[in-house]
Amino acid sequence: MPESSRRGLLFGAAAVSTGALLAACTSNEPKNARSDADTAPAADDKPGAPVTIGFAGPQADHGWLNAINENATSRAARYSDVTLEITEGSNDTAAQIGQVQTLINKKVDVLVVLPADGKALTQAGLQAMKAGIPVINLDRIFASPQAYRCWIGGDNYGMGLNAGRYIGERLKDKPDAKVVELAGMDNLELTQQRTRGFDDALKNYPNITKVARQAAEFTVESGQAKMAQLLQAQSAFDALWNHDDDQGVGALRAIAQAGRDEFLMVGGAGAKSAMDAIKADDGVLKATVLYPPTMAASAIDLARALGQNKGVGGMAELEIPASVTLYSAVVTKDNVDAYLPTGFS
Known part of the structure; x- marks a missing residue:
């Protein structure tokens, strides 16, 4: 955030x-x-x-x-x-x-x-x-x-680490798995820490490559706009980590508009809307990492x-x-x- x-x-x-x-x-x-x-x-x-x-x-x-x-x-x-x-x-x-x-x-x-x-x-x-x-x-x-x-x-580094571990375990048996990251504001140290933790976790899974990263602004609007850009640039991938559940509301809108569902999504912070979606289990959002x-x-x-x-x-x-x-x-x-x-x- x-x-x-x-x-x-x-x-x-x-x-x-x-x-x-x-x-x-x-x-x-x-x-x-x-x-x-x-x-x-x-x-x-x-x-x-x-x-x-x-x-x-x-x-x-x-x-x-x-x-x-x-x-x-x-x-x-x-x-x-x-x-x-x-x-x-x-x-x-x-x-x-x-x-x-x-x-x-x-x-x-x-x-x-x-x-x-x-x-x-x-x-x-x-x-x-x-x-x-x-x-x-x-x-x-x-x-x-x-x-x-x-x-x-x-623990911002821990957020990224645990998001990466969760995704890694879900994709560890998939050859040439691809992940993308929807980060927060890049001028903030906390965003950098979350990315560093995520990248460090992925080092333990040589079959997984992070193919794209886009920084948003922790808002619904920026999440939707930046996620739309990621979806347009990447025709297919296996997992998405989104740093913040508020901007994740916008990201999910972009995903729905694009009709994409080939990947799993992990959010961040612990918003009720994210937990409701995880409980329903009828979309791409499968987990959120608490802050x-x-x-x-x-x-x-x-x-x-x-x-x-x-x-x-x-x-x-x-x-x-x-x-x-x-x-x-x-x-x-x-x-x-x-x-x-x-x-x-």
């Missing part, structure tokens, strides 16, 4: 408390992954000291980004000891810096920030830390580790633990970890029912 506008094993959504949250990180395929909305804090997770959490998130101009904001607010509402001070989401770095400074001036106990631009917001993170307000840096990482107490986010927006719910759990001077259950340490990288689970027809409640619109 675009960094100005963006973004596994499922992590925060499967967590029922901060303790369960980090325990979930060790399992690759949870038996019962539930959305944050369907999950309550564990019975032994009793209210503690009051914590005011400041949340500076993105402008909700994309399904994934909207889900980030919803996961943060719904998770905070579950805790009687948490007060959430939330800013109006912004993709303008100057505006977001001002919002963070306002939260600092309000003397919140902990800050959770998903920066519009990690590098540009680094000074704001440093300012908060110097003011004695610990920062949970969500997804887009600040340029300095001194600007945050804990980073939690997705879970439930990381925002997990960030609230971590911020609460930090504000109450707690560690996390399942770990011996007295403190929360310095970083948490989420796993990019592959959702298929076989496990889609477990993940469907976490799909975002």
